Amino acid sequence: MHTYNDTFPDVVDAVVIGSGPAGSTAAIHLAEAGRSVLFLERRTLPRFHIGESQLTYSAELLRQMGLYDEVAAQGYPVKTGAEFITASGEFRRTDFSDQGAGRQASTFQVERGHFDGFLARKARDRGAHLIENALVRDLLLDDDGRVNGVRYEVDGQSRTVRAGWVLDAGGRASKTAQHFRTRQEISWLRNVAVYRHYRGLDERNNPACTGDIQIGGHEDGWVWAIPIWPDTISIGAVMPSSVLRAGNSPTEVLEQHLERVPRIRQRVTATIPDPRTQVETDYCYYSDVLSGPGWIMAGDAGSFIDPIFSGGAFLAMVTGREAARTVDAALDEPYRQEELRQAYSDLYKTGYDSYTRLISAYYESEYKLGKYLQEQGFAVEGDRWFAQMLSGDFWSDLNPLTEWLRAQRRWDTFSSFEIVRECPVYPELDAAERAAWSATA
Incomplete structure (x- = not known):
């Protein structure tokens, strides 16, 4: 694992901006892959944040990261419904x-300040170089327009770091969203x-x-x-x-x-x-462009959707992990970076698109989602598919509710993309269920 000799390294494999669930998850995975990671947080940890309710798919991600037992030991309330x-x-x-x-x-x-601080410390423990009170001022670009680092300020000093990739998990303050002007509002979710x-x-x-x-x-x-x-x-x-x-x-x-x-x-x-x-305020937004040469966004840096069904932190964690995997692969095989970026963008958009549609149905139902879905022919009480979607199943096309939501054109946000139909959280279970479904179809 990479170790740093200097307090402020000037060259790393990856800069991760933001220590929320997306950034910490990304930093953990990159550090575990043996990458040198400069992990920049603009505030002092812990810092207040909203978005406290987690999905059950988040718990599975924590288990896969080897953190479930430690999180359970923190004393947080357990959510079963x-x-x-x-x-x-x-x-x-x-x-x-x-x-x-x-x-x-x-x-x-969870109390997000406490939980986010826990994840950030785990990223540091696993090898990421965490610097707090580090405000990213500018992206650095080479002569071809590729992002190759950042200029940031810490302790009143301006510093620069060159990086193979910049992974932006800076949330609403995203530097790449500002620089590349990627953000668009969702007109019917202006709350x-x-x-x-x-x-x-x-x-x-x-x-x-x-x-x-x-x-x-x-x-x-x-x-x-x-x-x-x-x-x-x-x-x-x-x-x-x-x-x-x-x-x-x-x-x-x-x-x-x-x-x-x-x-x-x-x-x-x-x-x-x-x-x-x-x-x-400035509540809901999305980005059609989620990456470019040398940079990639995860979590709220790219999109933020109304929190009614508690999907924000989960989507942040899963896209943080997948962004890190994309960066890790692109560092090994730079000739594949466009292909890798496109695959990531499709996965990100599929997850956020499905979640946005579920929320849109809630608002269209005037807060009577169960009755509304029953009128569309879906079961709700004790229903496997409804429970799975509320738990984080935003990808699998085995879920008829997901497929119906995707067919409602009035809730389109992202421009055309390739739907990813396999669950990134339970890929083996998803494959087994798909095989069983095919055998009986």
Whole structure:
């Protein structure tokens, strides 16, 4: 494994920008492949972040990375299902064990600052050279326009590093998205979120299942409830920006929306909210161009989609891993880089496209997704395919729900791409199920 003699190396195989789930996962895989990695984070760890609820496919990724047991030992709440509440107060629960044998039936709800810090430390432990408070100022390009490094600032000093590849997992602050102007908005998902943490949680007040995420819809938006520690819960409200502007303050709007979902209001009985209410704007976007000569984006650097079904951190981790694999292969076989970049782009777009369609169906249903899908002829209660999609099955064409969502042209975002139909998380299980399906077809 590569070791550094200098605090600030000036030449590496790869620069990874951003220590969220995408960047840390990428740095872990590149370091384990024996690559020299400069891992740059613009803030001090741990840093606050939203997106606390994880998918069960995330748990499988952690197992494959050899980190599942360590994450389980952190004391995070265990998530085994999701409850969806309508404006009328009706509710239904999806149990992740409905996926069937062979797949993880549970995952974790996490405090993202803590979880992201954990992953970043694991990347450092496995050989990535982590530098905090390192703000990337510019991409470096050679005479042919290929990205071959970055200029960054740390401790008031400007430094440069040359790299075979720059892997950008910088999220909304993505330097490559800014430089190459890749970002486009999703016109029908123009929402904002207000949120804060509530302390002193007592799950005996929870009318639902301990550890579950709750999603409560009402006529002006929806509310999430995600326990992130045994005594702490994240509460957020998502709405059109006009609804937030019409309120007196983000805190007042959040409390008003919380009152509109009694089952969640009951859950936070006697809790103490954090003083600060946070706001996320400029909500959803995507990028048609995800890589170029010497650079590649992963996770939120390329796309950010509404968090209603908790897919953000999972998609960040899986694209972080696949971006790292792409870079590793391109370093060995530079003559294949265009082919490798295209394959990565197709996998990335397939995952984010499927997830966007699921979310779009939720909004079109006016927060009554189960009833809406039943009207389209799909089962929901105890259904394997519905549970699998909520767990992270955004690729396999064995899932009839996925195929129906893909056929709805009104939800198209990315320009034409080749759909990747094999699951990158459970490839062997996916292949076995495909073979069994073919044998009985």
